[in-house]
Amino acid sequence: xxxxxxxxxxxxxxxxxxxxxxxxxxxxxxxxxxxxxxxxxxxxxxxxxxxxxxxxxxxxxxxxxxxxxxxxxxxxxxxxxxxxxxxxxxxxxxxxxxxxxxxxxxxxxxxxxxxxxxxxxxxxxxxxxxxxxxxxxxxxxxxxxxxxxxxxxxxxxxxxxxxxxxxxxxxxxxxxxxxxxxxxxxxxxxxxxxxxxxxxxxxxxxxxxxxxxxxxxxxxxxxxxxxxxxxxxxxxxxxxxxxxxxxxxxxxxxxxxxxxxxxxxxxxxxxxxxxxxxxxxxxxxxxxxxxxxxxxxxxxxxxxxxxxx
Amino acid sequence: xxxxxxxxxxxxxxxxxxxxxxxxxxxxxxxxxxxxxxxxxxxxxxxxxxxxxxxxxxxxxxxxxxxxxxxxxxxxxxxxxxxxxxxxxxxxxxxxxxxxxxxxxxxxxxxxxxxxxxxxxxxxxxxxxxxxxxxxxxxxxxxxxxxxxxxxxxxxxxxxxxxxxxxxxxxxxxxxxxxxxxxxxxxxxxxxxxxxxxxxxxxxxxxxxxxxxxxxxxxxxxxxxxxxxxxxxxxxxxxxxxxxxxxxxx
Numbered sequence: 174x175x176x177x178x179x180x181x182x183x184x185x186x187x188x189x190x191x192x193x194x195x196x197x198x199x200x201x202x203x204x205x206x207x208x209x210x211x212x213x214x215x216x217x218x219x220x221x222x223x224x225x226x227x228x229x230x231x232x233x234x235x236x237x238x239x240x241x242x243x244x245x246x247x248x249x250x251x252x253x254x255x256x257x258x259x260x261x262x263x264x265x266x267x268x269x270x271x272x273x274x275x276x277x278x279x280x281x282x283x284x285x286x287x288x289x290x291x292x293x294x295x296x297x298x299x300x301x302x303x304x305x306x307x308x309x310x311x312x313x314x315x316x317x318x319x320x321x322x323x324x325x326x327x328x329x330x331x332x333x334x335x336x337x338x339x340x341x342x343x344x345x346x347x348x349x350x351x352x353x354x355x356x357x358x359x360x361x362x363x364x365x366x367x368x369x370x371x372x373x374x375x376x377x378x379x380x381x382x383x384x385x386x387x388x389x390x391x392x393x394x395x396x397x398x399x400x401x402x403x404x405x406x407x408x409x410x411x412x413x414x415x416x417x418x419x420x421x422x423x424x425x426x427x428x429x430x431x432x433x434x435x436x437x438x439x440x441x442x443x444x445x446x447x448x449x450x451x452x453x454x455x456x457x458x459x460x461x462x463x464x465x466x467x468x469x470x471x472x473x474x475x476x477x478x479x480x481x482x
Numbered sequence: 483x484x485x486x487x488x489x490x491x492x493x494x495x496x497x498x499x500x501x502x503x504x505x506x507x508x509x510x511x512x513x514x515x516x517x518x519x520x521x522x523x524x525x526x527x528x529x530x531x532x533x534x535x536x537x538x539x540x541x542x543x544x545x546x547x548x549x550x551x552x553x554x555x556x557x558x559x560x561x562x563x564x565x566x567x568x569x570x571x572x573x574x575x576x577x578x579x580x581x582x583x584x585x586x587x588x589x590x591x592x593x594x595x596x597x598x599x600x601x602x603x604x605x606x607x608x609x610x611x612x613x614x615x616x617x618x619x620x621x622x623x624x625x626x627x628x629x630x631x632x633x634x635x636x637x638x639x640x641x642x643x644x645x646x647x648x649x650x651x652x653x654x655x656x657x658x659x660x661x662x663x664x665x666x667x668x669x670x671x672x673x674x675x676x677x678x679x680x681x682x683x684x685x686x687x688x689x690x691x692x693x694x695x696x697x698x699x700x701x702x703x704x705x706x707x708x709x710x711x712x713x714x715x716x717x718x719x720x721x722x723x724x725x726x727x728x729x730x731x732x
Contacts, residue, residue, distance in 0.1 A: 241650065242613065243622050265643040269625045272578070272613035281579045281698035284608045294702065299606055300499040304508050307702040347622035348652045351638065355646040364644075368731050393731055401662065411628070411642050411663055417604065418520075418662055420644070426731050436498060443710065447729055449722070455715075464713040467722050477719045482732045 174202030174292060177230075177252055179261035179270070182208065182216040189365040190262035192223065192329065193321035198260045199225050200289040201315075206230065206334070207252060209245060211238035214336075221334035224327050229334045234341035239350035240266050246273040247342040253278060258315035263421075264364075267318045280312035285421075287323040301417040301440035321364060322423035322444060356410050363413070366396030368426045371415055371442070374402035375431025375452075375471060382408040385471065386430060389479045398422065398442075400432045416441035431471045434459030451475065483595035483632075483654075484539045485528040487562065488585055489521040491546050491553040492605040505703040508605075517553045520600025522560075522667040523660040527630060528598050529561040530665065536632045537596070539563050543588055545581050547572050551683060558678035559670030565683040570695065578606075580688075580695040582614035587691035589619060594655065596637065601626050601659040612659035622652035628663040 176198040181188040191206075198204045204225055208217040209232040217231040230252060236244040249270070253259055259274055261267030263285045275282035286295040293310045295317070363369065370390040376382040382403065390397045398420070399413040415422055417440035427445035432438060434450070434457055442448070443462050450463035453470050460466045467474060493499055494514040502509045517525075528540045542557035544550040545568040554565035568584055570576055576584075589597060602609035616623035624630070624639030628647065631638040632654075640649045642661045670678070688695045716722050726732035 239648075239650075242616075242625075246617060265626060265641075268609050269613065269623070272610035273617040273623065275610070276579065276582060276614035276617035279579075281577050282608070282610050282614075283699065284610060298707070299704070300493070300508055301604060301607065302707060303499045304501045304704050305707050306704050308699045309702055310699055312698050345622075346653075347620075348624075348650050351649040351651050353643070353646060353648040393726075405663075410646065411661075412645055417607070418602070426726075426729055437495070443707075448710075448713070449725075451722075460713070460715070462710050462713075464710070465722065465725050466713060466715040467719070468715060469719070474719055478722060481719060481723045482726070 174257040175255065176201050176204055176258040176260055177249070177256040178204060178206050179259070179267060180206050180208045180216065180220050181262055181264060181266055182210065182213060184210055184213050184216065187216060187220050187223070189326060189362070190264050190321045192326040193324045194260050194262045194319045195223055195225065195327040196324040197286065197289060197319045198258070199327070201258055201292065203227050205256065207232065207249065209237040209248060211235050217336045221336050222330050222332050223334070224331040226332040226334035229336045230339045231336050232339045232341055236341060236344040240270070241348050241350060242270045242273045243345040243347040245270050246277055247345065249274045250277045251342060252339065253314060258317060260317045260319055263318040263320050271316055271318050275316035278314055278316065280314055280316055281310065282316045282318065283308060283310060284318050285320045286317055287320055301436050302443065303436065320421060322421060356412065360390065361394070361396045363396045363398055363420050364422055366424050368393050368395035369398050369422055369424045370395045370428045370430065371398035371400065371432060372403055372408065372430050373400040373432030374406060376403060376408055379408050385475050389475055392479050392482045400438050429459050429463070430475060432459055433457045434462065483537045484541060484592060485531060485537045486589060486592060486594040486597045487521070487524050487528045487540060487542050487557065488597070488599050488611070489525065489542055489544050489553050489557050490518040490603045491515050491544065491550040492518045492603055495519055495604055501704055501706045505705060507701065507704050515549070517556050518600050518603045520602060520660050523662070523664050524598040524600050525557045525560050525562060526665045526667040527660060531632055532561070541566065541592060541594065543568070543585070545576055545584055546570060554683055555678050556670060558681045559675040560668060564681055567683060567685045569685055569687055574695065575697055576695050577697050577699060578608050578610035578614055579698060580693060581611050582618055583693045584688060584691055585615050586618045587693060596632070596655065597657045599657070599659045601661055612657050616657040619657070622656045624650055624652050624656060624658045626661040627658050628661050630658055630664065
């Protein structure tokens with residue numbers, strides 16, 4: 174089977190999410206990549222070095238600069254003329270583009286796969302991760318989004334792919350990019366961090382969240398996450414949200430501070446290797462999944478913990 | 483402008499789903515069902531656009547079993563003007579691709595300027611239908627919307643993306659899918675619930691639209707996720723520090 178993997182990048186380097194997706198694609202067969210963007214030739218060169226990669230299709234055109242689904246889908250559909258499967262990481266870009274491609278190919282997408290069980294058989298979570306479905310596709314071509322945390326990263330070196338330019342399909346003229354507000358952060362990226370410190374509603378306000386959670390995260394070199402309650406209350410921006418509708422993470426250590434552990438939050442972090450919970454309510458559902466629990470007032474326990482590390 | 487709002491009847495978000503012992507699926511017998519939370523946000527947004535004088539009519543549509551009429555009545559009670567139910571057999575599982583094809587047929591008949599859907603349903607967690615509908619119609623899509631501003635011939639959508647927010651401008655007609663932060667859905671008042679009973683609700687079948695709803699994916703089995711082994715509780719911060727050192731993170 175020939176697979177085509179969407180390469181997520183920032184015009185400088187390949188994002189980690191792609192490396193996880195390459196591992197999933199390699200289980201299906203030959204791995205080809207698609208690097209689309211504007212001024213992204215360097216990314217294609219880097220992508221060609223990923224272990225196990227064959228051809229790298231480079232589509233460099235202003236129409237692809239902001240990954241608008243309306244412009245990308247026709248390009249991918251054209252490339253799918255000679256590929257059997259399209260795989261994208263289950264990031265916001267992948268989730269935006271892949272279903273558009275699937276519908277144009279008249280196939281059902283398989284979202285957020287956890288494992289490859291056969292050529293056409295995959296497992297995926299449903300009901301906020303409370304059940305795992307094994308599904309078999311009857312479609313001629315496959316369109317799949319991949320849960321990064323379920324697959325190891327492919328090595329960034331050791332590959333010897335060849336870069337081949339592909340003709341742009343142009344601007345569909347349906348949509349345009351206006352602007353973006355991307356939060357600058359020097360901390361590790363949430364979805365690929367080894368350690369995450371997450372805060373919930375109990376943190377009270379933006380200042381308290383910052384003064385309690387951030388020093389602990391910095392001490393541990395951890396990324397910072399949050400529950401929906403903390404995001405809704407404005408303690409932190411939306412993209413910190415861990416859960417069914419936010420980011421899905423599986424770090425080595427996840428420290429949940431002042432988070433009760435609602436179904437929707439657990440959906441985003443219960444595959445973490447070790448879960449540590451700090452909560453003053455000993456009946457909080459978070460303790461049912463925590464490997465290590467500390468029943469204590471976070472306002473005294475967290476600063477003490479930070480101080481003793 | 484007319485706005486079309488597809489809504490789905492799903493297991494209530496507070497219910498912890500139970501996997502059937504025979505591995506055929508999740509047990510939905512005698513389980514509380516509600517409108518998918520993202521669809522409530524979609525209905526609310528449509529109503530707000532109408533209240534701002536930028537839409538004349540809101541049509542709610544659902545594809546599902548006869549009971550999905552309850553979900554449509556909820557949408558009508560919130561403020562939708564009329565509803566369409568495409569009724570399917572009780573054991574039928576209609577996939578996003580088939581739903582998108584049915585919605586395409588309705589869009590062609592109703593000609594809405596805007597279709598607002600939830601970004602995902604909390605049962606199958608697919609996050610596909612809106613994008614697929616946009617593709618089938620050849621229309622632009624504004625997914626994961628946290629802000630929607632309608633103008634004469636276009637709509638500006640602020641989207642929640644990894645790392646922050648992004649704003650796109652889409653030509654109308656367009657497809658928008660809602661994220662959690664778009665709005666706070668209103669509750670239907672008792673008088674409005676009573677009034678909703680008198681609002682029109684058409685019942686159709688997939689055959690009326692000539693759409694084949696046969697699933698493309700076969701569910702071989704549904705299992706419980708791996709259970710985490712019971713953890714321990716530590717007595718104080720010093721014990722926690724020791725544990726973190728054991729784990730090699732401190």
